[in-house]
Amino acid sequence: AFSGFTLMKNLGAQQPQKDNDSVQNMLQRLQSNVQQTKQAMSLQQAAPPQPTGPSARPDVLSQAPLQLDAKVGLAAGEWDGALEQKVMTATTPAEIEDVGKAILTKFPTLAPEQIAELVHKMERLMGMYHGEFLSEVSRLLAARLRECTSTQFAQLMSAFLMWKADTRERFSEYAKEFSSTCFAELPSRLMEMAPHELNCCLAGLMSLGHADQRFFVAVGRSALARHKTFGPAQLAALLTILSEMRLVHLDLFTSAAQVTCARVRELRPADVMRVLRAFAKCNVQHETLCHAISTDIITRFKDKGSQSGFSIEYLCEVAWMMCVLQSYHEELLRLVLRQLGESPKVATDALCMMYEVHLALDSEYKDAYSKFRIPLDKAMALQVVYKQNRKDARRCSDRVRSDVSTVLKSLVEGTVHANHRTSIGLLTDVAVLKKRSSTDGYIHIDIDSQLTCVRPIEHEDTTNAPVMLDGSVTLRRRLLTKNNLKLITVNEQQWRRLDDSKEKRRHLRTLLASLGDVIEP
Numbered sequence: 001a002f003s004g005f006t007l008m009k010n011l012g013a014q015q016p017q018k019d020n021d022s023v024q025n026m027l028q029r030l031q032s033n034v035q036q037t038k039q040a041m042s043l044q045q046a047a048p049p050q051p052t053g054p055s056a057r058p059d060v061l062s063q064a065p066l067q068l069d070a071k072v073g074l075a076a077g078e079w080d081g082a083l084e085q086k087v088m089t090a091t092t093p094a095e096i097e098d099v100g101k102a103i104l105t106k107f108p109t110l111a112p113e114q115i116a117e118l119v120h121k122m123e124r125l126m127g128m129y130h131g132e133f134l135s136e137v138s139r140l141l142a143a144r145l146r147e148c149t150s151t152q153f154a155q156l157m158s159a160f161l162m163w164k165a166d167t168r169e170r171f172s173e174y175a176k177e178f179s180s181t182c183f184a185e186l187p188s189r190l191m192e193m194a195p196h197e198l199n200c201c202l203a204g205l206m207s208l209g210h211a212d213q214r215f216f217v218a219v220g221r222s223a224l225a226r227h228k229t230f231g232p233a234q235l236a237a238l239l240t241i242l243s244e245m246r247l248v249h250l251d252l253f254t255s256a257a258q259v260t261c262a263r264v265r266e267l268r269p270a271d272v273m274r275v276l277r278a279f280a281k282c283n284v285q286h287e288t289l290c291h292a293i294s295t296d297i298i299t300r301f302k303d304k305g306s307q308s309g310f311s312i313e314y315l316c317e318v319a320w321m322m323c324v325l326q327s328y329h330e331e332l333l334r335l336v337l338r339q340l341g342e343s344p345k346v347a348t349d350a351l352c353m354m355y356e357v358h359l360a361l362d363s364e365y366k367d368a369y370s371k372f373r374i375p376l377d378k379a380m381a382l383q384v385v386y387k388q389n390r391k392d393a394r395r396c397s398d399r400v401r402s403d404v405s406t407v408l409k410s411l412v413e414g415t416v417h418a419n420h421r422t423s424i425g426l427l428t429d430v431a432v433l434k435k436r437s438s439t440d441g442y443i444h445i446d447i448d449s450q451l452t453c454v455r456p457i458e459h460e461d462t463t464n465a466p467v468m469l470d471g472s473v474t475l476r477r478r479l480l481t482k483n484n485l486k487l488i489t490v491n492e493q494q495w496r497r498l499d500d501s502k503e504k505r506r507h508l509r510t511l512l513a514s515l516g517d518v519i520e521p
Helices: 019-046 081-089 093-109 112-121 131-145 150-161 165-172 176-189 195-207 213-225 232-244 250-266 269-281 287-308 312-324 330-342 348-364 376-389 398-409 471-482 492-497 501-515
Strands: 415-421 427-433 443-448 453-456 487-491
Touching: 081 093, 081 112, 093 131, 112 131, 112 150, 131 150, 131 165, 131 176, 150 176, 150 195, 176 195, 176 213, 195 213, 195 232, 213 232, 213 250, 232 250, 232 269, 250 269, 250 287, 269 287, 269 312, 269 471, 287 312, 287 330, 312 330, 312 348, 312 471, 330 348, 348 376, 348 471, 398 415, 398 427, 398 443, 398 492, 398 501, 443 471, 443 492, 471 487, 487 492, 487 501, 492 501
Parallel strands: 443 487
Antiparallel strands: 415 427, 427 443
């Protein structure tokens, strides 16, 4: 019996996951690594210089956390404990104003380590200051970046990772000067930074919502040139940061896969998940990597059983990501289904993934899957969960989807329906039904936007770069077409450039022509 289909009581119907949700999840996954990075920095400051080179760099992602003392390396009396105390305790408007003045006065004289610690502790006050104060903080931070060592630079950037999302969002509105200075300063340091320092800087920039194509092209090139100096966990973190920003460097991903295949046993389960998530999101297929990870997970279960570190939610996600990457490993799939049957409760999102896994196996590996196929009643139960919790797959604006629907009505016969649920449970942005009671349409439209694609960073000029789809989007569209549903895609950016309804009709008519005779004469 599949007892694993029971929902967790504390998990209600989940809303469709937005892209910024995934960014916040990724930042949360990096929170613990910030503390580990601080440990490495603290040790570097306290210990005598060590030999440089790949073999001398510690893999800080696997070390125990240790709080960094802002007073490390400073002479007695240099750290203003009174200012720190005021930042932590100020509550009245007058106290908050006095603290703000003290911060602006002290910033130019504080050591970079002190600034990083102060920035971390200022989080609780950031929402109480006006924009001019935040702009001045941004300017002062930018002025101090040039004198920072690479370690101090990374320490300062990691402070932003410890802030709450709303605090980062508010500060980022006034931090353009700071981010511009970061993008100007970092490229010359990329080859000298330790891997964990580079990851901290990139994660900090991502947390503030700032991106620059030329900068990330430089990041991709430098990381590719020295990828062998990264530990597998550090590569996992780097790929995660890039993928969460919807950036991909194919050669870097391929090189990282080679390192990971050779050292997969060194990765924690969380790091294995990071690697697969990055490859799945960026839709970078690598059969050797998928096989190595599948084999490793099976081995860990044989050695440790339920203590392997892979929860049932992890296993369901692994199975789903393997389907995204079109990698079939029967022994792994049997393990996932066996664990699913033995699990008393499973998170809703994992069950939704397993429904898509079922659809993928049933349409792409039908004969092989028939030997261990999920029973029909259990598959139907999964579909019910899926429909209850995946209610909107929209990744474009409501306005564009509504506009496409309106133009489509003038070109075809039948009922035009936005956010249409197909017979297999998957959603499309727009569909045309011959009858209102029809389940499947004879035309289905998906709208491409920035949230359905990933950007290559091999070249600075992306004008002629091929569009690369997000792995989850590719899987859904693959399943729709394999179930004989006619599908076309509309590019949101191109659609917005069309001036009037006449141009939009002409554009849509051209796209529909690929489906055959579906347009009104």
